[in-house]
Amino acid sequence: xxxxxxxxxxxxxxxxxxxxxxxxxxxxxxxxxxxxxxxxxxxxxxxxxxxxxxxxxxxxxxxxxxxxxxxxxxxxxxxxxxxxxxxxxxxxxxxxxxxxxxxxxxxxxxxxxxxxxxxxxxxxxxxxxxxxxxxxxxxxxxxxxxxxxxxxxxxxxxxxxxxxxxxxxxxxxxxxxxxxxxxxxxxxxxxxxxxxxxxxxxxxxxxxxxxxxxxxxxxxxxxxxxxxxxxxxxxxxxxxxxxxxxxxxxxxxxxxxxxxxxxxxxxxxxxxxxxxxxxxxxxxxxxxxxxxxxxxxxxxxxxxxxxxxxxxxxxxxxxxxxxxxxxxxxxxxxxxxxxxxxxxxxxxxxxxxxxxxxxxxxxxxxxxxxxxxxxxxxxxxxxxxxxxxxxxxxxxxxxxxxxxxxxxxxxxxxxxxxxx
RNA sequence: GUGGCUGUAGCUCAGUCGGUAGAGUACAGGAUUGUGAUUCCUGUUGUCGCGGGUUCGAUCCCCGUCAGCCACCCCA
Numbered sequence: 001x002x003x004x005x006x007x008x009x010x011x012x013x014x015x016x017x018x019x020x021x022x023x024x025x026x027x028x029x030x031x032x033x034x035x036x037x038x039x040x041x042x043x044x045x046x047x048x049x050x051x052x053x054x055x056x057x058x059x060x061x062x063x064x065x066x067x068x069x070x071x072x073x074x075x076x077x078x079x080x081x082x083x084x085x086x087x088x089x090x091x092x093x094x095x096x097x098x099x100x101x102x103x104x105x106x107x108x109x110x111x112x113x114x115x116x117x118x119x120x121x122x123x124x125x126x127x128x129x130x131x132x133x134x135x136x137x138x139x140x141x142x143x144x145x146x147x148x149x150x151x152x153x154x155x156x157x158x159x160x161x162x163x164x165x166x167x168x169x170x171x172x173x174x175x176x177x178x179x180x181x182x183x184x185x186x187x188x189x190x191x192x193x194x195x196x197x198x199x200x201x202x203x204x205x206x207x208x209x210x211x212x213x214x215x216x217x218x219x220x221x222x223x224x225x226x227x228x229x230x231x232x233x234x235x236x237x238x239x240x241x242x243x244x245x246x247x248x249x250x251x252x253x254x255x256x257x258x259x260x261x262x263x264x265x266x267x268x269x270x271x272x273x274x275x276x277x278x279x280x281x282x283x284x285x286x287x288x289x290x291x292x293x294x295x296x297x298x299x300x301x302x303x304x305x306x307x308x309x310x311x312x313x314x315x316x317x318x319x320x321x322x323x324x325x326x327x328x329x330x331x332x333x334x335x336x337x338x339x340x341x342x343x344x345x346x347x348x349x350x351x352x353x354x355x356x357x358x359x360x361x362x363x364x365x366x367x368x369x370x371x372x373x374x375x376x377x378x379x380x381x382x383x384x385x386x387x388x389x390x391x392x393x394x395x396x397x398x399x400x401x402x403x404x405x406x407x408x409x410x411x412x413x414x415x416x417x418x419x420x
Numbered sequence: 421g422u423g424g425c426u427g428u429a430g431c432u433c434a435g436u437c438g439g440u441a442g443a444g445u446a447c448a449g450g451a452u453u454g455u456g457a458u459u460c461c462u463g464u465u466g467u468c469g470c471g472g473g474u475u476c477g478a479u480c481c482c483c484g485u486c487a488g489c490c491a492c493c494c495c496a
Contacts, residue, residue, distance in 0.1 A: 001469090003469090004487090006486085006487070057494095058495085062421075063495090080496085109496085111494090113493085113494065113495080114421075116489075116491075116492095117491095118496090119494090119495075125496060126496095127496090209493095259495095275490075275491085276491065276492085277495075279495060279496050281496065282495080283496095330454095362454090363455060364454085364455065364456080366455090368456055368457095369456095370455095372456090378455085378456085380454080380455075382454060384454085392454095392455090394456095399456090
């Protein structure tokens with residue numbers, strides 16, 4: 001028997017229904033914020049990610065599905081969406097459209113990590129990107145959108161929002177110096193991983209979960225205390241707009257970003273309900289990225305959310321009904337099979353969901369099928385009814401039954417459904 | 421990439437101190453020749469994850485491997 005590739009999965013049944021619901025809520029919510037859908041390729045030249053995400057990040061260094069195409073160019077399954085979308089934005093010269101650009105995408109991403117709870121090698125992210133606005137009000141609105149998604153999915157009690165500012169190229173180097181200085185003074189308390197981070201990316205030490213490191217990081221210099229005037233004003237602006245929108249949030253000075261392109265505002269929507277995978281959505285500002293990928297100097301901000309994780313959270317509620325069917329037609333071979341088939345499609349063209357037993361089994365069997373599908377109504381066409389050109393329509397919840405002329409069944413059902 | 425646990429029927433799991441397996445559920449048929457639940461009867465299904473070793477004999481012991489789960493790491 002064949003097995004799926006490690007870390008990849010099949011999604012069906014109840015989970016697929018939730019998946020559907022989440023995507024629907026996402027598209028509707030994005031629509032209300034005037035975001036436009038962007039369909040992106042799943043495969044990009046590897047350099048897009050090397051340049052965009054940062055060649056020393058873990059994602060690029062050891063998690064990409066990268067391989068050489070037949071002509072020798074290195075290509076990669078995308079590990080995230082932002083670099084691709086920025087590439088597309090620049091390549092299609094969309095920066096010349098008037099005003100700011102707001103796009104969203106939903107689709108599979110690929111990272112070759114060891115699978116565990118809430119983490120798969122193919123996972124789906126939905127994300128948004130805003131190009132062309134550098135002010136703090138869009139930051140707050142984007143964070144509000146992320147919050148709104150959780151609210152619209154009915155899971156806002158499961159998540160919380162944290163924000164931070166990680167500075168910009170003009171203030172971060174000085175802050176990094178301070179950090180390195182501080183950690184070097186406490187170097188014997190750092191774990192092996194953090195020793196390596198010390199030179200490469202000292203901010204990441206703040207994120208370490210090692211107990212001994214945590215003790216030191218608690219008193220480490222904080223980025224928010226070393227922001228330049230512009231960054232400080234920006235961060236204060238973001239907070240005041242968030243307050244105006246009544247978004248519940250917490251400033252977490254320990255929050256950092258794993259991707260190189262982020263500046264200033266960083267935010268995360270986290271949960272404690274998914275084991276060790278706490279992030280369900282995260283994002284930030286990346287003002288230099290568009291230029292880095294060959295475009296004009298354009299401000300950018302965005303976020304990505306993990307659909308797989310969100311679906312898990314939604315399933316905690318267990319409110320999704322199994323029932324999806326309006327009508328089940330019970331019919332019999334050589335008695336009412338053709339009538340049933342015609343009636344089913346007559347109702348379907350009116351938008352009613354209809355199913356039937358194509359094997360025309362015994363009535364009792366057909367009723368239990370109708371029951372299993374959660375049908376609201378059954379339409380029985382047996383010998384008696386067929387002879388009279390009628391059908392027995394049964395309300396499955398009430399248990400009541402009425403005999404209706406076959407030609408009038410569709411109208412009767414529509415009327416009944418409307419009343420419910 | 422590192423570590424721990426797990427892998428038996430479609431699903432949940434039991435079991436054999438080493439002698440090639442069983443329950444519940446699900447499914448199919450019937451009791452019930454026109455009505456959903458329950459009940460009762462009958463029936464079907466397994467390369468006991470895969471490969472190798474030890475043994476007269478392995479689903480059980482040993483090694484390897486693959487997959488899953490959980491954690492580290494990383495991240496959405």
